[in-house]
Every structure is written in C-alpha cells, then in structure tokens.
Amino acid sequence: xxxxxxxxxxxxxxxxxxxxxxxxxxxxxxxxxxxxxxxxxxxxxxxxxxxxxxxxxxxxxxxxxxxxxxxxxxxxxxxxxxxxxxxxxxxxxxxxxxxxxxxxxxxxxxxxxxxxxxxxxxxxxxxxxxxxxxxxxxxxxxxxxxxxxxxxxxxxxxxxxxxxxxxxxxxxxxxxxxxxxxxxxxxxxxxxxxxxxxxxxxxxxxxxxx
Numbered sequence: 043x044x045x046x047x048x049x050x051x052x053x054x055x056x057x058x059x060x061x062x063x064x065x066x067x068x069x070x071x072x073x074x075x076x077x078x079x080x081x082x083x084x085x086x087x088x089x090x091x092x093x094x095x096x097x098x099x100x101x102x103x104x105x106x107x108x109x110x111x112x113x114x115x116x117x118x119x120x121x122x123x124x125x126x127x128x129x130x131x132x133x134x135x136x137x138x139x140x141x142x143x144x145x146x147x148x149x150x151x152x153x154x155x156x157x158x159x160x161x162x163x164x165x166x167x168x169x170x171x172x173x174x175x176x177x178x179x180x181x182x183x184x185x186x187x188x189x190x191x192x193x194x195x196x197x198x199x200x201x202x203x204x205x206x207x208x209x210x211x212x213x214x215x216x217x218x219x220x221x222x223x224x225x226x227x228x229x230x231x232x233x234x235x236x237x238x239x240x241x242x243x244x245x246x247x248x249x250x251x252x
C-alpha cells in the first residue's frame with residue numbers, strides 16, 4: 043500500500059501533508075472489509091458525484107482484477123450450468139460500498155415526510171452496523187446533513203472518515219480520521235479529493251487482490 047501512497051505524493055507533492063491520514067483511512071477500510079463490513083458514502087453536489095465514483099471503484103475491478111470469492115464460481119454453476127458459466131466468466135469481485143446519494147425515492151420521501159437534513163442519517167441508521175465505515179465528503183466539513191450522518195454512524199459503532207478542505211471544521215470532531223485537502227476554495231478542494239480517494243481505493247484493492 044505504501045508504494046501507491048508514495049506514487050500519489052510524487053504526482054501531487056502538496057498532498058504530503060495528508061499522507062498519514064490517507065494511510066489511516068485505507069487501514070480503517072481494510073479492517074472493516076476484513077471483518078465483513080461495508081462502506082457507506084455521502085456528499086453534496088460535486089461531492090455526491092465523488093461518492094458515486096468511489097462506489098464504482100470499489101464494487102468492480104479498479105486497477106487490479108478483483109476475483110470472485112473462493113467457491114462462489116462453483117456455486118453459480120451448481121445453481122444453473124448455462125447461466126452459471128456466464129456469470130462465472132463475467133462477474134468480478136467487489137468490496138461492498140453504497141453511495142447514500144443515489145436513492146431518489148427514499149431520500150425525497152424522507153425529506154418530504156420527515157426532516158430533510160437527516161436523509162443520510164436515516165440511511166446510515168438503516169444500513170449501518172458496528173464495524174462498518176461511513177465516509178463523509180464535505181469541502182467545508184460543516185455540511186449539516188453529513189454531520190448528522192457522522193453522528194448516527196458513531197452511535198452505530200461505525201468508523202468515520204472525513205474528506206474535507208484545509209480549514210478547521212466540525213466533521214473532524216466526529217471522524218476517526220479526517221483528510222483535509224490543502225485548499226480552501228471548493229473547486230480546488232475537489233480537485234484534490236479525486237486523487238486522494240483514488241489512492242485509498244487502490245491501496246484497499248491492492249491489499250485484498252494484489
């Protein structure tokens with residue numbers, strides 16, 4: 043994993059200040075996945091798109107081929123030889139991750155019927171289990187719907203990873219590790235967030251499939 047992190051810092055020297063936090067975040071995710079945990083992710087605006095992007099990297103092959111779990115290919119064929127062979131050939135391994143931003147019917151129903159700022163917290167409460175991880179992406183670190191979700195996650199016994207900008211922020215208080223991109227303008231923070239989470243995804247993938 044260290045080689046992946048070294049490569050990130052070589053390409054983005056400004057991220058040297060985040061090195062230790064990035065490594066800690068990857069280690070938290072490895073620990074969770076090793077115990078059959080999952081990753082829940084939320085953000086707003088461009089950070090919502092980042093949440094979906096991370097899920098795409100975790101739920102299929104990113105850089106290293108994610109193989110199916112041992113015995114699963116045989117189980118597929120045992121269920122149906124023809125379809126099982128197709129599934130065995132084309133399915134990839136996955137590291138379970140859910141973006142809380144994409145459930146339009148659930149989120150809009152909850153926002154309409156209940157409290158709009160708690161739509162992510164509702165999903166954390168429903169999906170989350172002890173040992174899971176919540177990643178909150180907020181360039182300010184003060185987005186209230188992300189803060190509520192982080193509190194709900196901690197109460198569930200989950201670990202919390204914050205991904206923010208460089209300024210002091212409230213998400214730090216609820217995070218086991220907060221990665222503070224070295225910028226203060228939203229678009230510049232987001233430009234750093236992508237290589238940061240790509241690095242984390244690579245490190246975790248390399249641990250399990252490298």
